[in-house]
């Protein structure tokens with residue numbers, strides 16, 4: 001009997017030791033694969049762990065972002081490896097350095113000599129290799145960015161869209177108030193999509209727009225999913241959606257090119273016409289693929305984000321009656337002080353919305369729509385004493401900065417008054433990124449959100465059907481029910 005017990009105990013210890021050894025072996029595979037060729041440099045890599053063979057740290061990333069605590073992903077690095085602010089990992093199939101502190105994030109975003117876009121190849125396949133995040137040169141990016149950003153940047157340039165945005169916001173709010181139950185996020189996506197379509201393509205028919213917007217929603221769900229190209233998976237569906245989008249845009253480009261060779265009167269000057277017109281210094285024009293990839297990228301970036309942030313700002317306002325009242329009073333004062341002959345909002349009035357702009361800034365911070373952006377090191381680079389090897393990806397983790405209690409006390413709390421007299425220190429507030437890749441649509445987004453909230457606050461309220469509904473964090477933070485609820489008209493201002 002004693003012998004039997006000893007044998008079982010021995011077996012147990014051997015199995016346990018074997019499992020520990022196997023785990024160590026498996027956890028070391030990626031280090032050998034990606035670090036052994038770095039020579040001495042591997043000793044100055046940031047701390048971290050490269051996860052499991054093939055999948056790297058994706059399992060823990062997805063587990064955290066599909067739970068109710070996405071921040072547990074970064075916290076697990078901090079608790080295991082200390083507050084170094086830079087951690088090595090294997091993310092989206094690439095050896096990567098995750099950067100979570102202000103100074104280092106700012107450096108990565110603003111240093112074009114050492115860093116270029118480094119989005120996962122799965123994302124590139126969805127957004128397009130000729131888009132800004134693809135393989136275009138630094139100079140080409142600069143040129144196309146200048147061309148496309150000018151019409152959507154700066155309040156003066158935007159003044160021509162105020163009337164269109166206003167008209168659509170008013171019509172939609174009234175329509176929703178008569179609809180009863182709506183998926184608020186879905187409706188807002190449609191609204192912001194119509195606006196960006198107007199700017200880029202002077203609008204298409206309502207059916208084309210709805211079809212396009214649906215494809216975009218599917219495309220987006222694949223952006224941060226595992227890149228599994230098999231039926232049933234989000235990434236597979238997203239690739240199909242891209243194909244449909246490209247086909248629709250190709251038809252639109254063909255029609256525009258045809259129209260230009262015809263004697264038909266020239267169309268209104270929208271962004272599409274600007275893209276068709278543009279020539280580089282050698283007289284080269286953009287080909288169809290380039291135009292289509294720019295459209296896929298801009299129309300996606302230009303409506304998902306504004307739709308989500310408008311929804312969250314409305315929800316936060318409803319959840320905080322004192323903030324709602326203060327924001328409403330500001331909007332009422334704007335209407336009261338305007339000359340009786342004036343019809344509708346002016347840009348000057350939008351600029352006077354001091355409290356509302358704090359509501360928007362705070363929403364952008366709490367939600368952090370783009371919780372991470374991707375870069376690639378063009379050469380070995382040293383940051384805070386650590387080496388980022390050439391070719392490694394850098395994940396700039398904005399979410400961690402916006403939710404750092406040392407920078408924003410009580411960070412989960414929605415508190416617009418925290419912005420009273422506060423100018424964020426460099427590197428601590430990145431809702432639109434920074435440097436040469438900073439969002440070109442930031443002014444347009446803020447304008448859309450402000451116009452929506454102006455009319456909402458004056459005349460409406462929103463009642464959620466499932467206020468306690470759980471949240472999804474991928475690809476972006478949203479309620480699982482897409483914010484099911486009811487818009488109610490409460491006054492006639």
Ligand code: HEM
Pocket residue numbers: 132133145152297298301302303305306309369370373374430431432433434436437438439440441442444445446
């Ligand atoms: C609340 C709304 C928005 C948020 C939070 C947001 C956020 C961002 C962020 C963080 C970046 C930087 C990405 C990086 O560093 O790699 C970015 C880039 C970009 N955004 Fe936005 N964005 C918003 C609205 C818009 C709108 C309305 C447009 C279209 C007019 C737009 C078009 C773009 C484009 C084209 C880029 C790529 C820029 C480049 O690579 O040069 N965004 N956005």
